[in-house]
Amino acid sequence: MGRKGVLLRWTKQLIPTLREVPLEAEIASHQLMLRAGMIRRLGAGLYTFLPLGFRALKKVEAIVRQEMDRAGALEVLMPALHPREIWDRTGRYDVLSEVMFKIEDRQGRHLVLGPTHEEIITDLVSREINSYRQLPRNFYQIQTKFRDEIRPRFGLMRAKEFIMKDAYSFDVDWDAAEKSYQAMYEAYQRIFARCGLRTRVVEADTGAMGGKSSHEFMVLAESGEDGLVECGPCGYAANLERAEGVTRGETVFEDADRENELVDTPNMRTIEEVSGFLKSPPARLIKTLIYRADEKPVAVLVPGDRDVNELKVARALGCRKLELADDATIEEATGAPVGFAGPVGLDLPLYADKKLRGYRGAITGANQADRHIVHVDLERDVRISEFHDLTYARNGDGCPRCDGTLVEKRGIEVGHVFKLGTKYSEQLGALYLDPEGKQQPAVMGCYGIGVSRTLQAVIEQRHDKDGIIWPISIAPYAVEVLMINAQDAETRRVAEQITETLEKQGVEVLMDDRDERPGVKFKDADLVGVPIRVGIGERSLAKGAVELKIRGQSDKAKEVPLDQAVAEIQGAIRQLYEELNASA
Ligand code: ATP
Ligand code: MG
Numbered sequence: 001m002g003r004k005g006v007l008l009r010w011t012k013q014l015i016p017t018l019r020e021v022p023l024e025a026e027i028a029s030h031q032l033m034l035r036a037g038m039i040r041r042l043g044a045g046l047y048t049f050l051p052l053g054f055r056a057l058k059k060v061e062a063i064v065r066q067e068m069d070r071a072g073a074l075e076v077l078m079p080a081l082h083p084r085e086i087w088d089r090t091g092r093y094d095v096l097s098e099v100m101f102k103i104e105d106r107q108g109r110h111l112v113l114g115p116t117h118e119e120i121i122t123d124l125v126s127r128e129i130n131s132y133r134q135l136p137r138n139f140y141q142i143q144t145k146f147r148d149e150i151r152p153r154f155g156l157m158r159a160k161e162f163i164m165k166d167a168y169s170f171d172v173d174w175d176a177a178e179k180s181y182q183a184m185y186e187a188y189q190r191i192f193a194r195c196g197l198r199t200r201v202v203e204a205d206t207g208a209m210g211g212k213s214s215h216e217f218m219v220l221a222e223s224g225e226d227g228l229v230e231c232g233p234c235g236y237a238a239n240l241e242r243a244e245g246v247t248r249g250e251t252v253f254e255d256a257d258r259e260n261e262l263v264d265t266p267n268m269r270t271i272e273e274v275s276g277f278l279k280s281p282p283a284r285l286i287k288t289l290i291y292r293a294d295e296k297p298v299a300v301l302v303p304g305d306r307d308v309n310e311l312k313v314a315r316a317l318g319c320r321k322l323e324l325a326d327d328a329t330i331e332e333a334t335g336a337p338v339g340f341a342g343p344v345g346l347d348l349p350l351y352a353d354k355k356l357r358g359y360r361g362a363i364t365g366a367n368q369a370d371r372h373i374v375h376v377d378l379e380r381d382v383r384i385s386e387f388h389d390l391t392y393a394r395n396g397d398g399c400p401r402c403d404g405t406l407v408e409k410r411g412i413e414v415g416h417v418f419k420l421g422t423k424y425s426e427q428l429g430a431l432y433l434d435p436e437g438k439q440q441p442a443v444m445g446c447y448g449i450g451v452s453r454t455l456q457a458v459i460e461q462r463h464d465k466d467g468i469i470w471p472i473s474i475a476p477y478a479v480e481v482l483m484i485n486a487q488d489a490e491t492r493r494v495a496e497q498i499t500e501t502l503e504k505q506g507v508e509v510l511m512d513d514r515d516e517r518p519g520v521k522f523k524d525a526d527l528v529g530v531p532i533r534v535g536i537g538e539r540s541l542a543k544g545a546v547e548l549k550i551r552g553q554s555d556k557a558k559e560v561p562l563d564q565a566v567a568e569i570q571g572a573i574r575q576l577y578e579e580l581n582a583s584a
Contacts, residue, residue, distance in 0.1 A: 008477070008499075008503075008508070008509060008510050008511060009511050009513045010510065010511065010512040010513055010514050011513050011514055013051060013052075013510070014037070014050055014051055015036075015037040015050075015051070015052055015524075015528065016037040016050070017035060017036060017037045017524050017527055017528065018034060018035045018037070019035075019523075021035070022034045022035070024041065025154075025155065026153070026154065026223075027154050027155075027157075027223040027460065028223070028459070028460060028463055029154075029155070029157075029223075029456045029457070029459035029460035029463070030154050030155035030156075030157070030456070032459050032463055032467060032468050032527070033053065033155055033156070033456060033459060034155070035467070035527055036052065036467060036468055036527050036528045036529065037050055037052060037053075037528070038050055038052045038053030038056065038476075039053045039155065039156065041155075044152050044160065045149060045152025045153075045158065045159040045160030045161065046159065046160055046161055047155065047156060047159060051476075052476040052528065053455075053476075055476035055477070056455055056470070056474050056475065056476045057163070057451065057452065057455050059473065059474040059475075059476075060195060060451055060454055060455050060458075060474050061142050061163075061165075061451055063191055063194045063195060063473065063474070064142060064165045064191055064449060064451060065142065067187045067190050067191045067194070068140045068165070068167060068187060070187070071138070071183045071184065071186075071187040072138060072183070073138040073139065073140045073167050073169075073184075074137065074138065074139050074140070075139075075140055075141065075142075076121075076139050076140070076141050077141050077143060078114075078117050078120045078121065078124075078141055078143065079114070079120070080113055080114050080143065080144055080145075080146065081111050081112075081113060081114070082111060082112050082113075082114050082119070082120060083109070083110070083111060084102070084109075084110035084111060084112055086119045086120065086123055087100075087112060087119055089119065089427060089428060090118075090119055090423075090424060090427045090428065092119065093112070095320075096115060098148065098150075099115050099147045099148055099149070100112045100113070100115055100146075100147075100148065101113040101146050101147075101148055113146035114145060114146065115145055115146060115147045116145065116164075116166065116448070117141070117143075117166055117168070118168065118420070118424050118444075118446055119424070119428065121139055121168045122168070122424040122425060122427075122428040122430045122444070123428050123430075124139075125137070125139075125170055125425075125430045125442065126425075126428050126429040126430040126431070129170065129430070129432060129442070130431070130432055130433060131432055131433050132172050132432055132433065132434050132435060132440075134432070135170055135171055135172050135176070135432060135442065136169060136170060136171045136172070136176055136179075136180055137169070137170050138167055138168065138169040138170070138180060138183075138184075139167065139168050140165060140166065140167035140168070140447075141165070141166060141167075142163065142164075142165045142451060143163070143164065143166070144161055144162070144163055144164075145161070145162055145163070145164045145166075146160065146161050147160060147162075148160060154223070154225075154456075155456060156452040156453055156455065156456040157225070157412065157453055157456055157457075158225070158453075159452065162450060162451075162452045162453065163450075163451040163452040164448055164449065164450055164451060165448065165449040165451050166446065166447070166448050166449075167184060167446065167447040167448075168444060168445070168446050168447075169181070169184070169444060169445040169446075169447070170425070170430065170442040170443070170444055171442060171443045171444075171445075172432070172434070172440070172442070172443070173440075173443055174421075174443055176443070177419065177421075177443040177444070177445055178419075180445050181417060181419055181445045184417050184445065184447045185201075185215065185417055188217055188415050188417065188447070188449070189201075189217075190584065191415075191449065192217060192219075192414065192415070192454070193580075193583065193584030194473050194580065194584060195454060195458055195471065195473060195474055196458055196461075196462060196470075196471025196473060196474065196580055196583075197219055197414070197454070197457060197458055197461060198219070198220070198461065198583075199217045199218060199219055199414065199415075200217075200218045200219075200220055200228070200230065200237055200409075200411065201215050201216070201217055201218070201237065202215065202216050202218055202228050202230070202237040202238050202239050202411070203215060203236075203237065203238040203239065203242055203243075204216040204238070204239045204241065204242055204416065205239060205241040205242045205311055206418060207241075207311075212419040212420070212421050213418075213419050214416060214417060214418040214419065215416070215417050216239055216413045216415065216416050217413070217414050217415035217416070217417075218239075218411030218412065218413055218414070219411060219412040219414055219457040219460065219461055220409055220410070220411050220461075221410060221411065221412050221457070221460045221461060222410055223410070223412075223460060224409075224410035224411040224412040224413075225410075225412065225413075226239055226240070226241075226410065226411045226412065226413050227239070227240035227392075227408060227409075227410060227411075228240060228243065228408070228409055228410070228411050229243045229245065229393050229394075229395070229397070229406040229407065229408050229409070230406065230407055230409060231399035231401065231402065231404040231405070231406055231407070232404060232405075232407065233399070233402055233403075233404035234399060234401050234402040234404055236399050236400065236401045236402070236404075236406075238393075239413075240309075240392055240393060240408075241309070241311050242311075242312075243392075243393040243406070244389050244393060244400045245391075245392075245393030245394060245397025245398065245400070245406055246397060246398030246399065246400050247303075247355040247397060247398065248398050249283055249303075249355070250283065250284075251355075251356075251357070251358040251359050251360065252358065252359075252360045252361060253280075253284045253359075253360065253361030253362060254361055255361055255374075255375055256360035256361030256375070256377065257360075257361075258361075258375040259375060260344065260373050260374065260375045260376050260377070260381055261373065261374060261375060262366055262368070262371050262372075262373055263278070263371065263372055263373070263374050264370060264371060265277055265278070265340075265370055265371060265372045266370045267370060268339075268370075268372075269338070269339025269340065270339070271285055271287060271304045271305070274363065274372060275304065278363060278372070278374070280363055281305070282303075282304040282305040283303050283304055283305045284304065284361070284362055284363055285303075285304030285305075285362070285363045285364070286301050286302075286303065286304065286342070286343065286356060286359065286362050286363065286364045286376065286378070287301065287302050287303070287304050287306070287308075288300075288301055288341040288342050288343055288346070288364060288365055289301075289302075289308060289324065289341075290324070290325040290329065290330045290333055290334070290341055290348070291313065291322055291323065291324055291325055292321075292322070292323050292324075292325050292329065293313075293314070293317045293319040293321075293322050294319040294320055294321055294322075295321075296349075297325055297329055297333050297348055298317065298348055298349045298350075298351060299333075299341070299343060299346055299348045299349070299350050299351070300313055300351050300352075300353075300390060301343055301350060301351070301352040301353060301356055301384075302352075302353040302355075302356070302390055302391050303353065303355050303356060303359075303391070304363075306353065306355065306391040306392070307391060307392050308390060308391060308392075309390060309391055309392045310322055312388065312389055312390050312391075313351065313388075313390050316351060316386070316388035316389075316390060317351065333346070333347075333348055334346065334365075334367040335367055335368075336365070336366070336367045336368050336369050337369050339365070340365040340366060340367060340368060340369060340370070340371065340372070341365045341367060342364035342365030342366055342367055342372070342373060342376075343364060343378075343382045343384075344364060344366070344367075344373055344376060344381050344382055345367065346367060349385045350382065350383065350384050350385050351384075351385060351386055351387075351388060351390065352378070352384045352386070352387050352388075352390075353387070353388070353389065353390040353391050354387050354388060354389050354390075355391065356378055356384075356387070357378075357387055358378070358379070359376070359377075359378040360376075360377045360378070360379075360380075361375055361376075361377070362375075362376040362377075362378065363376065364376050393406055393408075394406075394408060395407060395408040412453070412457045412460065413450070413453075414449065414450055414453055414454045414457050415447075415448060415449040415450070415454075416447070416448045417445070417446075417447045417448075418445060418446045418447070419445055420443075420444040420445055420446050421443060421444065422441040422442070422443055422444070423444075424444055425441040425442045425443070425444055426441045430442045430444075455474070458470075458471065458474065462552070463529075464552065466523070466526035466527065467526045467527035467528065467529050468527070468528065468529030469529050469531075469551050469552035470529045470530065470531055470551070471531075471576075471580055472531045472573060472576035472577055472580060473577070473580055475529070475530055475531050476508075476510070476528075476530070477508045477509060477510040477530050478507050478508050478509070478530070478531060478532060478573055479502060479507055479508070479509045479510070479530065479531075479532045479533075479534060479569055479573075480509070480510045480511075480512060480525055480528070480530040480532070480533050480534070481495050481498055481499050481502075481509055481510070481511045481512070481534045481536065482495075482511075482512045482521055482522070482525055482533060482534065482535050482536065483495045483511070483512060483513055483514075483521075483536055483537075484518045484521075484535055484536060484537030484538070485518070485537060485538060486513050486514060486515045486516075487515060488537075488538055490538070490541055491536050491537060491538065491541065492513070494536050494541060494546070494562065495511055495513070495536045496511070498534060498536070498546070498565055498566060498569075499511045501566050502566060502569060505566075505570070507569070507570070507573065510528075510530060512524070512525065518537075522535075525551075526551065529551055529552075530551065531550060531551050531552075531572075531576055532548070532549075532550060532551070532569060532572050532573065532576075533547075533548070533549045533550075533551065533557070534546055534547065534548055534565065534569065535547035535548075535549065535557055540559055541562075543559065544561055544562050545559040545560060545561055545562060546559070546560060546562060546565050547559055547560075548560050548565070548568055548569070548572065550572060550576070
C-alpha cells in the first residue's frame with residue numbers, strides 16, 4: 001500500500017538500464033535482463049537480483065506457491081547443506097558427483113550443497129510417516145539449488161546457483177501416485193499459463209532421477225538448449241533424449257544379393273570420406289562405434305547418416321557408465337587403426353539400432369587398415385546381440401504413434417514431473433503400515449520448476465526490439481507513471497496524485513520522476529516493459545488528459561480525461577488479466 005512520501009519513484013530506485021547490448025549475453029532474454037537492470041553477474045553462473053528482477057521473481061514464486069497450495073501440497077524448507085552420508089545411502093553421491101559442490105566443515109566432515117532433495121525429504125518421511133492413514137502427502141519448497149554445471153550460460157537459464165520449486169509426493173500405491181502426478185501436472189499447466197507462458201509438454205528421459213516415466217514442460221524458443229520433436233496429427237511430443245523416430249528410409253541397397261567383399265578405401269575413415277569415395281549415400285554405410293559400457297568394450301551400430309543417442313544406449317545396455325573407447329581399446333578390439341571398425345567377424349557384443357533391421361547391400365568397416373566391406377547383409381553376415389532404438393530422432397522421421405511426420409523444435413525446459421516409484425522409499429526406508437499391518441514402501445513422485453529460469457523464459461518468449469513485454473501477472477510493477485517533464489509543477493502534482501490514488505487501491509506503480517529527456521524515459525519504459533504506461537505532460541494536461549499505453553499492444557498512446565484516468569487504468573489491468581486467463 002502506498003504510504004505518503006514513500007511513493008515508488010525511479011529516482012529512489014536502482015534501475016541501471018543499459019543502451020548497449022552487453023557482450024556477455026548471447027540470447028535476447030539474458031541481454032534484456034541485464035539491459036533492463038534486473039540482474040547483475042557476480043561470476044560464472046552466479047547472479048544478483050536487483051530490485052526489479054527480484055520483484056518479478058517474487059511474483060513467479062507467489063503463483064507457484066498458490067498453485068501448489070491449491071493442489072494440496074505442504075510447504076516446507078529443507079537445508080541447502082547436506083551431510084554426505086545421506087547421498088551415499090542411495091549411491092547418488094557418485095552418480096551426481098560431477099554436478100555436486102562438495103565442501104568440508106571445520107571438523108573435516110564432508111558436506112554437499114544440494115542439487116535436488118529426494119534423499120532429504122525421503123529420509124524425513126521415513127522418520128515422520130508410518131501409517132497409510134498419513135498418506136497421501138506432498139511436500140514442496142521454493143529454495144536455492146546448487147549445481148556445478150559444465151557450461152553455465154544464458155544468465156539465469158543455466159546457472160550454478162538457482163531457485164527451484166521442488167515437490168515430492170508419497171502415496172500408498174501406483175494408482176494413488178498416478179493421481180498425485182496428475183494433480184501436479186495440472187498445477188504446472190496453470191502455473192505456466194498464469195505466468196503468461198505458452199508451454200509444450202513432452203515425454204522425457206528420467207536420467208539420474210531414475211523412475212518410471214516423466215514429462216517436461218518446454219517453452220518453445222530458438223535459443224532453447226533442448227531439442228524436441230512433435231507430431232502435428234496425433235500430438236506426440238518428446239525430448240530428443242527420448243524421442244523415437246520411425247524410419248521410412250531404404251534398407252535394401254544396390255547389389256544386395258551379392259557376396260560381401262573387401263574394397264580398398266585408402267585413408268578413408270569418416271562416413272563422409274567413405275561415402276564420397278565409394279559414391280554411396282551415407283545411409284548405406286553402417287557406423288560402428290566402440291564404447292566402454294561399465295568398462296567392458298561393446299560395439300554400437302547405427303546407420304551412417306544417424307547420430308548415436310548415448311542415453312538410449314546406456315538404458316538399453318543397463319549400464320551406469322558409458323564412454324567412447326579410447327584408440328588403444330579400439331585397436332585392440334578390432335585389430336585395425338581407428339576409423340575402420342565393422343561388425344563382420346568382430347568379437348564384441350554388437351548392439352544395433354532398430355533402423356538397421358533388414359539392411360542388405362550395406363557398407364561397413366573391415367577391421368583392417370584402409371579397407372571396407374561392401375554388399376554386407378546384416379542378417380547373413382553378422383551376429384547382432386540385440387536391436388534397440390539407439391539413435392536420435394530427427395525432422396522428417398515418422399511418428400511412432402501414428403503415420404504423421406515428426407517436426408524438430410527447440411525448447412527451454414521450465415518444469416519436470418517424474419513418476420519415481422519406490423526406488424528412494426526402499427533405499428531410505430520410507431515405509432508405512434498398510435491396513436493389514438504389513439510394511440510397504442511409499443510410491444513417490446517428484447516435481448521441479450526452475451523458478452528463476454521460468455522468469456527469464458517469459459522474457460525469451462515475450463519481448464520485441466525495444467524491450468520486455470511483461471505479462472501483468474509477474475511484471476515488477478503493473479503501471480509506470482511517466483513525467484514527460486519532471487520540472488513542470490503541474491506534471492508533478494498530477495503524477496503524484498494518480499500514483500498515490502492507485503497505490504491506495506493496491507496497484508503497484510513505478511513513477512519515473514527523473515529529470516531526463518523524454519526520449520530517454522520512453523526508451524527505458526519500453527525496455528523495462530511495465531504493462532501499462534501513463535504519460536503525463538504539459539501538452540495533454542492542457543487538454544485535461546493524460547496518455548495511456550499498453551506495452552506490446554497498439555502503437556499509439558490513447559488520451560484519457562484526467563478524471564477518468566484511474567478508472568481507465570484499473571480497467572486496463574482487469575483486461576490484461578482477462579486476456580491472460582483466456583489464453584490459460
Ligand atoms: P537441464 O536438463 O536443463 O539441466 P535438469 O533435467 O537437470 O535440467 P531437473 O533436475 O529436473 O533439471 O530440475 C528441475 C528444474 O530446474 C528444471 O526443469 C529447470 O527448469 C531447472 N533447472 C535445472 N538446472 C538448472 C540450472 N542450472 N539453472 C537454472 N535452472 C535449472
Ligand atoms: Mg541438468
